[in-house]
Amino acid sequence: MICSHNKLLLMKLFFFSVWRLLLFMPCPSSAQGLASKSNVPLRNLVVLANSTAELVCDTVPPDRHDEVILVLWFRENVGTPIFSADAREVSLSQAGVWFDEDILKKRATFRGRVSEPSILAVSNISLADQSVYRCRVDFREAKSRNSRINLTVIEPPKSLTITAEFSQTRISTVVGPFRIGDRPKFTCTVEGGLPIPVITWRRNRITVPGQMESSEPERIRSTLLLPPLKRSDWPMTLTCSASNSERGRPLEQSFDVDMELPPLSVSIVIGERNPAVGKPFSLPCHVTGSRPIPKITWWKNDVLLDPSAYNQTLSINGSVAISVLDLMLAKTETNSRITCRAINPYLDTIVMEDTWNVNLSYPPNVSLAMGRSLNAEGIKAGDDVYFDCHVDARPPASRIEWRRDGIKLVHNTSANVIITNQSLVLQNVGRSMAGNISCHAFNVEGQAESQRIFLDIKYAPVCKPGLTRYFGVSRAENVEIACQVEANPSTELGYKWFFNNSAETIEVPRSRYNNSPSASVLTYKPLASLDYGTLLCFATNAAGTQNEPCVFHILTAGPPEPVFNCTVSNHSSDAILIACQAGFHGGLPQNFSLHFYEESNSSGRLVLHQVFAEPLFLLSSLKTNMRYKASIASINAKGKSEDVIVEISTLKEPERQLEVKPGKSSEPRPSSSILTPTLGILTGVVILLCIAGVIVVVFLRRQCLREAQAAANNDGTANGILLRSEATNNQTNGTAGGASTISKSARGGGVNPRSQSLKPLMDNVDCNIDPGGPVFVSRIEPDHWKNQMFCHTTQLGWPVGEPPPSSQTPPPPPPPPNVMMTQQQSIEAGLITPPYTTDSSLELRSPDIIPPPIIGSCDFGPATLPRSYKGFGMGSSSTLAAAATPVEAKKPHVLWSDTMPKAFRQSHDFLRRETSSHSAGANKRESVV
Numbered sequence: 001m002i003c004s005h006n007k008l009l010l011m012k013l014f015f016f017s018v019w020r021l022l023l024f025m026p027c028p029s030s031a032q033g034l035a036s037k038s039n040v041p042l043r044n045l046v047v048l049a050n051s052t053a054e055l056v057c058d059t060v061p062p063d064r065h066d067e068v069i070l071v072l073w074f075r076e077n078v079g080t081p082i083f084s085a086d087a088r089e090v091s092l093s094q095a096g097v098w099f100d101e102d103i104l105k106k107r108a109t110f111r112g113r114v115s116e117p118s119i120l121a122v123s124n125i126s127l128a129d130q131s132v133y134r135c136r137v138d139f140r141e142a143k144s145r146n147s148r149i150n151l152t153v154i155e156p157p158k159s160l161t162i163t164a165e166f167s168q169t170r171i172s173t174v175v176g177p178f179r180i181g182d183r184p185k186f187t188c189t190v191e192g193g194l195p196i197p198v199i200t201w202r203r204n205r206i207t208v209p210g211q212m213e214s215s216e217p218e219r220i221r222s223t224l225l226l227p228p229l230k231r232s233d234w235p236m237t238l239t240c241s242a243s244n245s246e247r248g249r250p251l252e253q254s255f256d257v258d259m260e261l262p263p264l265s266v267s268i269v270i271g272e273r274n275p276a277v278g279k280p281f282s283l284p285c286h287v288t289g290s291r292p293i294p295k296i297t298w299w300k301n302d303v304l305l306d307p308s309a310y311n312q313t314l315s316i317n318g319s320v321a322i323s324v325l326d327l328m329l330a331k332t333e334t335n336s337r338i339t340c341r342a343i344n345p346y347l348d349t350i351v352m353e354d355t356w357n358v359n360l361s362y363p364p365n366v367s368l369a370m371g372r373s374l375n376a377e378g379i380k381a382g383d384d385v386y387f388d389c390h391v392d393a394r395p396p397a398s399r400i401e402w403r404r405d406g407i408k409l410v411h412n413t414s415a416n417v418i419i420t421n422q423s424l425v426l427q428n429v430g431r432s433m434a435g436n437i438s439c440h441a442f443n444v445e446g447q448a449e450s451q452r453i454f455l456d457i458k459y460a461p462v463c464k465p466g467l468t469r470y471f472g473v474s475r476a477e478n479v480e481i482a483c484q485v486e487a488n489p490s491t492e493l494g495y496k497w498f499f500n501n502s503a504e505t506i507e508v509p510r511s512r513y514n515n516s517p518s519a520s521v522l523t524y525k526p527l528a529s530l531d532y533g534t535l536l537c538f539a540t541n542a543a544g545t546q547n548e549p550c551v552f553h554i555l556t557a558g559p560p561e562p563v564f565n566c567t568v569s570n571h572s573s574d575a576i577l578i579a580c581q582a583g584f585h586g587g588l589p590q591n592f593s594l595h596f597y598e599e600s601n602s603s604g605r606l607v608l609h610q611v612f613a614e615p616l617f618l619l620s621s622l623k624t625n626m627r628y629k630a631s632i633a634s635i636n637a638k639g640k641s642e643d644v645i646v647e648i649s650t651l652k653e654p655e656r657q658l659e660v661k662p663g664k665s666s667e668p669r670p671s672s673s674i675l676t677p678t679l680g681i682l683t684g685v686v687i688l689l690c691i692a693g694v695i696v697v698v699f700l701r702r703q704c705l706r707e708a709q710a711a712a713n714n715d716g717t718a719n720g721i722l723l724r725s726e727a728t729n730n731q732t733n734g735t736a737g738g739a740s741t742i743s744k745s746a747r748g749g750g751v752n753p754r755s756q757s758l759k760p761l762m763d764n765v766d767c768n769i770d771p772g773g774p775v776f777v778s779r780i781e782p783d784h785w786k787n788q789m790f791c792h793t794t795q796l797g798w799p800v801g802e803p804p805p806s807s808q809t810p811p812p813p814p815p816p817p818n819v820m821m822t823q824q825q826s827i828e829a830g831l832i833t834p835p836y837t838t839d840s841s842l843e844l845r846s847p848d849i850i851p852p853p854i855i856g857s858c859d860f861g862p863a864t865l866p867r868s869y870k871g872f873g874m875g876s877s878s879t880l881a882a883a884a885t886p887v888e889a890k891k892p893h894v895l896w897s898d899t900m901p902k903a904f905r906q907s908h909d910f911l912r913r914e915t916s917s918h919s920a921g922a923n924k925r926e927s928v929v
Helices: 002-023 030-035 677-713 724-733 756-762 785-790 877-882 902-907
Strands: 042-048 053-057 068-075 083-086 096-099 108-111 118-122 131-139 145-154 159-164 174-179 185-191 198-203 206-208 211-216 219-225 236-243 251-260 265-268 281-288 295-300 314-316 320-327 337-344 347-357 362-370 385-394 399-404 407-409 417-420 423-426 435-443 446-449 453-455 459-463 470-473 479-483 485-488 494-500 505-507 513-515 520-524 534-541 550-556 564-572 575-581 591-600 603-612 616-619 627-636 644-649 911-914 925-928
Touching: 042 053, 053 068, 053 131, 053 145, 083 108, 096 108, 159 236, 159 251, 185 198, 185 236, 198 219, 219 236, 265 337, 281 295, 281 337, 281 347, 295 320, 320 337, 362 435, 385 399, 385 435, 459 534, 470 479, 479 534, 479 550, 485 534, 494 513, 494 520, 520 534, 564 644, 575 627, 575 644, 603 616, 603 627, 616 627
Parallel strands: 042 145, 174 251, 265 347, 362 446, 470 550
Antiparallel strands: 053 118, 068 083, 068 131, 083 096, 108 118, 131 145, 159 185, 185 219, 198 206, 198 236, 211 219, 236 251, 265 281, 281 320, 295 337, 314 320, 337 347, 362 385, 385 423, 399 407, 399 435, 417 423, 435 446, 435 453, 459 485, 479 520, 494 505, 494 534, 513 520, 534 550, 564 575, 575 616, 591 603, 591 627, 627 644
16 A cells, blocks of 8 residues: 555656646747737736835636636746746645746735735836736636736936025025025926936925926936015925826925015004003013014113013014013103114114003092082081092093992982082081091002091080980989080080979079080989979080970889780790780889799799890790799889789690780680671671760760850850959868969969979069069060069960860859869860879879869970870869959969070970960960970
């Protein structure tokens, strides 16, 4: 078996050697061989030298069942193959290759493919490789296939050189500089290249014609002559390129043509905002169009500045030069000249410059001035005042504000504040407008405030707020009352004190009070019931006398009244609020005591005891399903009031109602009720009957009044006169049927026993009265007010609210003694009366009715009355007639003096009269106001 195998191998080697010998046997003639293939198509292939040529051969079998067994490449003028690929036993992609080392020199690479043409790649092609190549493909079954390729090799130019006419030096990147008007000439030389290259000139990427020259083998030249240069020609870039094929990259060189240009423009850049005074800033200067970079200098008012004041110049793309000057200018340098000057160092005959007239920004400078016609020291309340605000600012002030003591003033004509442009007008100024007036101006650089002008408004004294107005004093107890006022000027203040009760008004002697720069202090001690009343304090300064006096009420001190109208409201789920109204304070400051008890079973436990300034009590943390009791009392220095008991229940009921009663507790009762239709009808009937009854009573009462008035008019004039003798008898006998008077003999020679604390005022009182004089006068003669104040007479009176009797009809005669009305029966409830008593036996806080004083009375000041105080009236005409005395001619008891301020008499209409100048004492009406 081994011998047979060896024999078979030897036979195969023999046949292969014979086949190779026949395959590579040379043809009789190369020309004949090529001639025999003249019908084979020829394809052209152009490649550049030193590149790779890809020779394509179609190796795709004509039949899919066939296969390639051999691929051969031939070259023109070479009889033997230069390359072969044997694929008889392997696939074409793995075929063994062979190449001619003398021709291909290991530069060949074969990529055999069956589905597409195969490629023979030859690298590093040179002109020696240029020829016609033939490819032969042998198939296992099909006929052989031949194809031809004409390989053409192009050699690009080897070098390119550019020179200028004025210099034979080779140009690299920049040439020049040239000046405006020059005509530069450039030459481009190209060496090598097959076929002969073509030289092209481009100017800023635009082709320009050049003149071609060929002087030596393998060297060609092209010359470019430019027209006269202009400023617009810069920047200029020239390019020379040489190319002999579209496949290869042309050989080219570019260079810039430099020019010397004078500055085109010089500008100082200020910016949107002007520089600020006293602040450093940078001032840039831009110079354009200069080649090369210009020399920039700075000048101030034609004086060269130190070069250290500005920075080095910079260049932006060689077209813009910038120089920055650092400055800090003062306000006095406004409108000065700053100049930036630029010059080309190679063209010193041309100079460009720009000048900036200094315009600085600065914050407002504000000054304030009062109107020229005004005297700052003589402004009084009610004058018109105006101010002018002078503002110096750049840019101009965008906003101006006026302020008084730092508070902004706004335009308000109703408040007499008028703001127009830079002026402030204050009309009808009052003391509240006094203060420091200032003007504020604003602009983009900041704000400024003017100096402050104090608006000093002179005004008459007014009472200082917060003064104690009520003083509860016991008899023979001293109390010091301070009268403090606000005034301008506040120096050299003068004070006057007056005392007023229901009977009289007298001036307090100067020795009874002490004046100080801050106040006037009066020491007052009431001794009798009529010493309780109202003290009036008037102050005077250089601006005038006080219009409204300071009023102080001297009250009888006593325990306060209990609180009333207490209400309970839920504040939260476990808290309640008890709110009451305070009763009369008894003439002294009062507080409110709360005792809060928790009632469990039959005993009560004290939970809270506290004193409050106001009758408002917030109780929290209450327990549910519990009963509470609150005992509330008013207390002052004289004692305490009755307790007011408020019972509170936190039982879980749908709704509860609390009943509050002074002095005793109230059980809560349900507030819910069921209103049935029957009950509703009955309720309506009862209401209608009550309304009808009220109407009948009113009608009958008016009828009775008309009948009584008609009867009074028919009684004659004798009954309408009050006799002074009857009044004197009533005083002597202590009769309570009407108003009593004090005769001149009872006064003890001009001393009024009813005002013991003001006894010195009764000296030198003249009570000599003209018997024929009128009983009533509407004006008191000057310097006689004291006589008329202390010499009282009984005045005619009638019930307040009823019309006075006619001047033709005298009042009716007095009724019999058994039917004479008592003093309390003649009182008309509800009149406004002073908060003091005229009888020391009466208590102010408890009675509902207070008897009238023993003489006709007038109230000279407002007062706060206790809740239970109803006041007194003048009595009916019959009662007054029973108490009258025989008619005597005495001065009326008008209590005002012409020396007192007129504004006080007008603003306090204490005494109103209706006096007939033709009747002597008849039909005179007085009422308490």
